[in-house]
Amino acid sequence: EAGVTQFPSHSxxxxxxxxxxxxxxxxxxxxxxxxxxxxxxxxxxLLHFVKESKQDESGMPNNRFLAERTGGTxxxxxVQPAELEDSGVYFCxxxxxxxxxTQYFGPGTxxxxx
Amino acid sequence: AQKVTQAQTEISVxxxxxxxxxxxxxxRDTTYYLFWYKQPPSGELVFLIRRNSFDEQxxxxxxxxxxxxxxxSSFNFTITASQVVDSAVYFCxxxxxxxxxxxxxxxxxxxxxxxxx
Numbered sequence: 001e002a003g004v005t006q007f008p009s010h011s012x013x014x015x016x017x018x019x020x021x022x023x024x025x026x027x028x029x030x031x032x033x034x035x036x037x038x039x040x041x042x043x044x045x046l047l048h049f050v051k052e053s054k055q056d057e058s059g060m061p062n063n064r065f066l067a068e069r070t071g072g073t074x075x076x077x078x079v080q081p082a083e084l085e086d087s088g089v090y091f092c093x094x095x096x097x098x099x100x101x102t103q104y105f106g107p108g109t110x111x112x113x114x
Numbered sequence: 115a116q117k118v119t120q121a122q123t124e125i126s127v128x129x130x131x132x133x134x135x136x137x138x139x140x141x142r143d144t145t146y147y148l149f150w151y152k153q154p155p156s157g158e159l160v161f162l163i164r165r166n167s168f169d170e171q172x173x174x175x176x177x178x179x180x181x182x183x184x185x186x187s188s189f190n191f192t193i194t195a196s197q198v199v200d201s202a203v204y205f206c207x208x209x210x211x212x213x214x215x216x217x218x219x220x221x222x223x224x225x226x227x228x229x230x231x
Contacts, residue, residue: 056215
């Protein structure tokens with residue numbers, strides 16, 4: 001069974017540009033999460049989808065971040081326009097039906113904003 | 115508020131030594147889950163264990179063992195006879211079972227373990 005995949009693995013962009021990160025969850029997982037780790041800090045929750053619906057986006061830092069989950073399958077996280085402080089590693093995780101089910105993570109996307 | 119503290123930033127041991135990674139958590143909830151994840155150099159977070167707050171039994175899986183002490187709010191992880199392949203960053207995490215932010219993981223800062231041959 002394929003795990004959670006994320007694309008790209010690395011992205012280097014300039015301040016003010018737009019970047020879109022993609023996550024493909026484990027097949028059949030209803031829950032999809034986005035997390036972020038900025039340099040030297042904890043991994044922090046960004047938002048949670050159940051199928052195609054946003055359940056909790058309390059961790060999204062500001063309105064420059066937009067997440068979607070098309071048809072309850074893959075998800076994208078767009079940053080527009082990117083700022084220097086957006087640099088970090090963005091992780092995606094998925095889990096089965098319950099919110100308390102174990103989350104399985106992808107390899108992350110390392111975003112560098114210059 | 116919930117919080118997870120991993121006081122050890124980096125640990126270095128020689129192969130075959132035993133090593134314990136500390137995790138202390140804060141929560142007012144009576145029911146919660148605790149987790150350990152491993153992040154090898156390849157970058158992905160690998161799930162190791164999930165423990166329900168009602169289950170205080172220690173767990174052993176091969177060379178790995180976990181000691182859950184509710185009285186001290188700790189969930190420590192011990193690797194026995196460490197190997198070079200154990201080198202990674204290890205994260206402890208907490209999640210709520212009920213209420214707002216249910217299921218969202220709250221992570222510690224991680225402990226980087228280096229096992230030298």
